[in-house]
Amino acid sequence: MLQCRSWEVAHLLKPIMLGIITSFLTVACTGKTANNLTHQQNQSATHPSESPTECKTIQHDLGQTEICGQPQKVVVLGANMLELMLSLEMQPIGYADLFALPYREFDQPGQQIPYLGERVTNQPSNVGTLVKPSLEAIAKLKPDLILGSIRGNQDKYALLSQIAPTLLLTYAPDNGWQHNLRVIANVLERSEQTQKVITAHDQRLA
Template structure:
């Protein structure tokens, strides 16, 4: 099997399948093309097969892929332009994984292709249990008005993309009992976000709690530094109460499967002190 991206890898690992090849997000700048990839963020400890790095998850090296002779290639529909070429190398499944509830639909499909339906049922049951347990631990936070945003830093450090309930991250936080703060109607030009707002516009929303996802090549530390340096951001009630939390996009926005659900839920509980 080849996993094109962390989302595909999450799905395969959750079903007990180890890949022979792996494609990573280009933003991470992995340079180990054609060699065993050992540094897979958040999922690497679960990988025992030393998969070869095949390049960009959306534009992998087809020659290298063919040399691995995979039985199946698993990826996301971002790679749809490459689907005909990928499918000539091996049967290929490309899933939509960015939205809340996507992996729960994709996992049974992949499990049927692999003959692992029982494993999929167990994974789904465990994920529901993890979410239920976390929601109970987060009882003091139930109904809190939460603003969930991406921020790429740099020249766009004062621009925040608000995430709604259809987004994987926003949907997870809503499942945990938070009430998402949304600014009017969604922007149809944003494929995955809800609406992009300036830091000034965030003031009108005045949420109880803010979750900032450091997107692109941004980091939680840089996002936190930019937030603390913004006088406008510091006026928000959440800032004054010390209820602004910073998280990495790789964990809470790129993996988006059952393992990521558990790891992200654990990180949210840790940061909120709800262990």
């Protein structure tokens, strides 16, 4: 009888123990799931998903060019475009002057680049001349943007565009430079500086 009672007690305790174990596992799994969700939420807050790069289409004298993001590495062909870019407080990584200059790198731009060298604060590469830029030298720089005058480069537009988004603008010595300035400022996301540059120019002439 004692053995039978012991067996009966054990038999009765099995469902109770099973229920306790099941409850413990449920609580443990629920806690783990909650912790995982909290961890994922913390990661999402710490590392938010990056927004896609904004692209815009720029109209210019040879058509239109799509530019994504803000260009940081710009190659400039010609002194006129260089002056506009410098006025917006941007520095080129490569430059092609009107004349062939005997320097591979403009490591002393104040002495090497005519007229505008003192305003160049970095050391851009020499990428040829305005009418004969070196496509190989430009490609090695991996620019985000190529900026230049149509003069001498209209037939090279397709080749330049294969290297990087390219804007070729018509140089106009009168008020046309203001239009070019606005186009360049829009591309470089510095439109807020446009009027300051124009006002400063007008004050110098007054």
